[in-house]
Amino acid sequence: xxNQRSIEVAVxxxxxxxxxxxxxxxxxxxxRWFSLSAExxxxxxxxxxxxxxxxxxxxxxxxxxxPGAALTLVNRDQRPFDTGxxxxxxxxxxxxxxxxxxxxxxxxxxxxxxxxxxxFGKGSHWDDEFDGVSVGWAFELRSLKLYLERFRGRQRTGGxxxxxxxxxxxxxxKRLLGPGGFSLAPWPAAEGAAVAxxxxxxxxxxxxxxxxxxxxxLSLTSADLGGVFRFGTHQAMxxxxxxxxxxxxxxxxxxxxxxxxxxxGIIDRLFSS
Numbered sequence: 001x002x003n004q005r006s007i008e009v010a011v012x013x014x015x016x017x018x019x020x021x022x023x024x025x026x027x028x029x030x031x032r033w034f035s036l037s038a039e040x041x042x043x044x045x046x047x048x049x050x051x052x053x054x055x056x057x058x059x060x061x062x063x064x065x066x067p068g069a070a071l072t073l074v075n076r077d078q079r080p081f082d083t084g085x086x087x088x089x090x091x092x093x094x095x096x097x098x099x100x101x102x103x104x105x106x107x108x109x110x111x112x113x114x115x116x117x118x119x120f121g122k123g124s125h126w127d128d129e130f131d132g133v134s135v136g137w138a139f140e141l142r143s144l145k146l147y148l149e150r151f152r153g154r155q156r157t158g159g160x161x162x163x164x165x166x167x168x169x170x171x172x173x174k175r176l177l178g179p180g181g182f183s184l185a186p187w188p189a190a191e192g193a194a195v196a197x198x199x200x201x202x203x204x205x206x207x208x209x210x211x212x213x214x215x216x217x218l219s220l221t222s223a224d225l226g227g228v229f230r231f232g233t234h235q236a237m238x239x240x241x242x243x244x245x246x247x248x249x250x251x252x253x254x255x256x257x258x259x260x261x262x263x264x265g266i267i268d269r270l271f272s273s
Contacts, residue, residue, distance in 0.1 A: 012111070061073065169235055211230075
């Protein structure tokens with residue numbers, strides 16, 4: 001294993017390169033499909049900041065800035081995150097320099113966006129980070145495609161519920177999908193299938209299975225929610241992080257906040273022992 005492991009993800013989007021570019025670099029657009037907050041100082045030598053509440057704060061320097069064509073972001077002295085989204089200390093893990101290279105090309109019907117995220121370091125902590133980021137980018141670029149093709153220009157209301165547990169990812173996943181958790185019917189199901197999600201043995205949410213990585217990540221799109229419901233697990237520091245992510249493009253009527261609080265109660269109860 002070297003310190004140059006890389007993740008490569010590509011997606012074709014039915015939108016022109018200008019719209020895809022703006023979604024990557026405009027802070028107003030970024031919070032409509034990606035992070036909960038965003039800051040951008042544009043141009044070479046500038047900076048981007050992405051964050052999810054009080055965790056997972058990515059601060060990057062802009063190394064390459066070619067509007068509509070290419071964007072490279074560099075994270076120097078980067079370290080993995082713990083299950084709560086806080087950076088490990090330099091004493092816990094050796095930092096590394098990571099690069100995110102976004103390339104946009106025109107294809108029939110729209111734009112092909114290719115991302116190469118490279119530079120992941122050595123050791124078990126970096127192994128966990130590599131695994132989590134791999135799954136994360138696979139989902140996030142789908143979120144970008146969904147936003148630009150179905151919800152472009154709409155404000156998004158997001159909610160994040162999370163906890164951590166000493167259980168393994170496999171055990172945590174079984175508990176998530178088990179009694180009192182987030183059960184789906186029919187199950188198993190393939191991506192694109194109609195499913196019903198029952199939360200905590202009570203409320204149901206009908207939707208379409210959108211993304212699934214066994215024991216890692218599962219999301220569905222829901223017309224009723226007007227967005228995406230996602231839950232998943234990730235490993236860090238010998239613990240398993242558990243998260244539920246809710247995103248709605250409907251006018252905010254307090255439903256996302258209420259649903260997030262309900263999901264927080266469910267995962268707290270599931271992983272209280």
